[in-house]
Amino acid sequence: MSIEVHVRLRPHVPNGVWSSAETVLYSTHNPNTRYVYNKVHHIGTSNQSIFQGMEALVHAGFDGKNVTVMAYGQTGSGKTYSMNGCEADPGIVPRTAKLLLDLRTKFPGTQIVIYFTEIYNESVKDLLEPQRGELGLHDAPDGGVYFDKKSVPIETIDDFVRLQNLAERNRKYGVTNLNDHSSRSHIILTFEI
Incomplete structure (x- = not known):
């Protein structure tokens, strides 16, 4: 590493x-x-x-x-x-x-899926399905952990842009002393191939 x-x-x-x-x-x-x-x-x-x-x-x-x-x-x-x-x-x-x-x-059959996850005030939310509320942490069979979030396949750049825009609309925003439109959260975008 x-x-x-x-x-x-x-x-x-x-x-x-x-x-x-x-x-x-x-x-x-x-x-x-x-x-x-x-x-x-x-x-x-x-x-x-x-x-x-x-x-x-x-x-x-x-x-x-x-x-x-x-x-x-x-x-x-x-x-x-x-x-x-x-x-x-x-x-x-x-x-x-x-x-x-x-x-x-170049590699037919390869699928790319994405996840958009938000961390805000120590809670984790799926930005593609925000109505689900806080995501729970689960044990994976390999000994790791995971959040049960929605994965969405993308085929085109337009698919990606549409989902990124949806995720951005679902984020937490607020005003700070330094910025009128500042995200109040951390976003994690995951590409899975």
């Missing part, structure tokens, strides 16, 4: 909460506060460029390896943009879905 940590510097947004802030990086030469990263992406790095750097992970996942990509940071730091992107520069998630669907065409 290997873990890579990448840092993406967010550009300043005019009229944003941090619009008057400066990006400051300094070294304290104190070994107790030393942080090591595999890569630091400069402010102008596109989502396409970031995805190209992790494309091998998608291939590894398609080949049966377990892969996790996680975005972490405070509200307004750019997690949603990195993961979802925009129409002109799609993020990691839509690019992953597209690549998996493209790879699947």
Whole structure:
């Protein structure tokens, strides 16, 4: 198992909460506060460029390896943009879905299913069937654990976008001091091949 940590510097947004802030990086030469990263992406790095750097992970996942990509940071730091992107520069998630669907065409009979799960206030909810309420944790025959969530096969990128939009509509949102429309939860998107 290997873990890579990448840092993406967010550009300043005019009229944003941090619009008057400066990006400051300094070294304290104190070994107790030393942080090591595999890569630091400069402010102008596109989502396409970031995805190209992790494309091998998608291939590894398609080949049966377990892969996790996680975005972490405070509200307004750019997690949603990195993961979802925009129409002109799609993020990691839509690019992953597209690549998996493209790879699947080379292997007839391969099925891709997705799950959207939300963790909010220590409870887990299926974002594709939110009316089910909190999901229970179950023991798996292999000794692991699982949540009984809805799996939905995807055949096209349109299928994926439709389900992603449904999941986003079912998430918990609220206002914070840093963001007028901030998710109050953690979302887990799982691709199963």
